[in-house]
Amino acid sequence: xxxxxxxxxxxxxxxxxxxxxxxxxxxxxxxxxxxxxxxxxxxxxxxxxxxxxxxxxxxxxxxxxxxxxxxxxxxxxxxxxxxxxxxxxxxxxxxxxxxxxxxxxxxxxxxxxxxxxxxxxxxxxxxxxxxxxxxxxxxxxxxxxxxxxxxxxxxxxxxxxxxxxxxxxxxxxxxxxxxxxxxxxxxxxxxxxxxxxxxxxxxx
Amino acid sequence: xxxxxxxxxxxxxxxxxxxxxxxxxxxxxxxxxxxxxxxxxxxxxxxxxxxxxxxxxxxxxxxxxxxxxxxxxxxxxxxxxxxxxxxxxxxxxxxxxxxxxxxxxxxxxxxxxxxxxxxxxxxxxxxxxxxxxxxxxxxxxxxxxxxxxxxxxxxxxxxxxxxxxxxxxxxxxxxxxxxxxxxxxxxxxxxxxxxxxxxxxxxx
DNA sequence: ACGCGAGGTGACTGGGCGGTCACGTGTTGG
DNA sequence: CCAACACGTGACCGCCCAGTCACCTCGCGT
Numbered sequence: 272x273x274x275x276x277x278x279x280x281x282x283x284x285x286x287x288x289x290x291x292x293x294x295x296x297x298x299x300x301x302x303x304x305x306x307x308x309x310x311x312x313x314x315x316x317x318x319x320x321x322x323x324x325x326x327x328x329x330x331x332x333x334x335x336x337x338x339x340x341x342x343x344x345x346x347x348x349x350x351x352x353x354x355x356x357x358x359x360x361x362x363x364x365x366x367x368x369x370x371x372x373x374x375x376x377x378x379x380x381x382x383x384x385x386x387x388x389x390x391x392x393x394x395x396x397x398x399x400x401x402x403x404x405x406x407x408x409x410x411x412x413x414x415x416x417x418x419x420x421x422x423x424x425x426x427x428x429x430x431x432x433x434x435x436x437x438x439x440x441x442x443x444x445x446x447x448x449x450x451x452x453x454x455x456x457x458x459x460x461x462x463x464x465x466x467x468x469x470x471x472x473x474x475x
Numbered sequence: 476x477x478x479x480x481x482x483x484x485x486x487x488x489x490x491x492x493x494x495x496x497x498x499x500x501x502x503x504x505x506x507x508x509x510x511x512x513x514x515x516x517x518x519x520x521x522x523x524x525x526x527x528x529x530x531x532x533x534x535x536x537x538x539x540x541x542x543x544x545x546x547x548x549x550x551x552x553x554x555x556x557x558x559x560x561x562x563x564x565x566x567x568x569x570x571x572x573x574x575x576x577x578x579x580x581x582x583x584x585x586x587x588x589x590x591x592x593x594x595x596x597x598x599x600x601x602x603x604x605x606x607x608x609x610x611x612x613x614x615x616x617x618x619x620x621x622x623x624x625x626x627x628x629x630x631x632x633x634x635x636x637x638x639x640x641x642x643x644x645x646x647x648x649x650x651x652x653x654x655x656x657x658x659x660x661x662x663x664x665x666x667x668x669x670x671x672x673x674x675x676x677x678x679x
Numbered sequence: 680a681c682g683c684g685a686g687g688t689g690a691c692t693g694g695g696c697g698g699t700c701a702c703g704t705g706t707t708g709g
Numbered sequence: 710c711c712a713a714c715a716c717g718t719g720a721c722c723g724c725c726c727a728g729t730c731a732c733c734t735c736g737c738g739t
Binding site: 525 | 695698
């Protein structure tokens, strides 16, 4: 998506441009983001930016793609290693947390991304969602077969529940109450334990 | 928040103005909404609008308040009637669904409301969240005392889980897959059953 | 020494916005 | 009949934006 002109840039400058874009999209959702602000921050001409990327959308898609590639590098190991369903989910979300800790700006970009309303990006967003759904469905089927998960639960329901809680966990990483990382990871674990065990005592 | 001039308006016109504002805030989150578009839709002068409301924020706060009052009228009965914790929660979210069905535009206003980033509305949003949290905490304590809910579960964790799933359920009402209302209500019920019973078989 | 092409530039266009205010209009009461 | 008032109006200000393009600079091969 970026032009050859961008690819050929001095790597240091290319990084500077990329970082500035990340900073912008971390602070503002796509609709309210501004190329003007980005180039002002960078101290380069607006025209240059338009030599690198066709338009604002192209820049955005590029940034989001790169950011998700980075995030993948945190999550993929969890999917590859062998462990039971519930442990894997805990690790999955805990890794999301670590990603957010390590790359707070990247993390904010992903959060804004979900809220994007822009029609021209609709397809792109849906594709990204699809990937997440697939991660889950694969895990889930395996868990049902291995007897870890009740077999009378509709897969779509299960996905919905995890997706909701996961999304909120991830967004919540932004307004962390002032505790320590250890506590945050424990919080994530507790939340997932509730999903595993339920709230009910079974009395009634 | 609206001026006396707005209150004194011919009720039909007042309604028309209100509806137009709802339509705008249903379509666009606050940051991207436009008074200009609203008055264009209404065929009145921009100046008139500014006689009714001090500025865009005041109009928005007014609309959101009214919308939530309407929503309250759907939810309050569920809180007042006597029933056990899990049933109440199911009713609560099912009523949210009915509200969304009956007032799709109002519903969209509430969805956008949560995503608002505007600093000057931060306090307002937090207050509204607080109300929702209180609803839940009250129910939850009662349920623990009555032995319906495990007593080793941190209230904040439980709230977090329900809040996440509830939020996503509510947003999801927008992109309903083309099924019938009955199915939707069943979907909500299933989701809440998962939270009640958990996913795990208990084997391990 | 020079022409050429690659890369960088920023003034400019056309558009949208929130908010203002000097002015028109129609009603009402003295 | 006129003054006071309430109400409606839309041109206008200042600001910000995406995107364009004629122009400039500079290094390199000839």
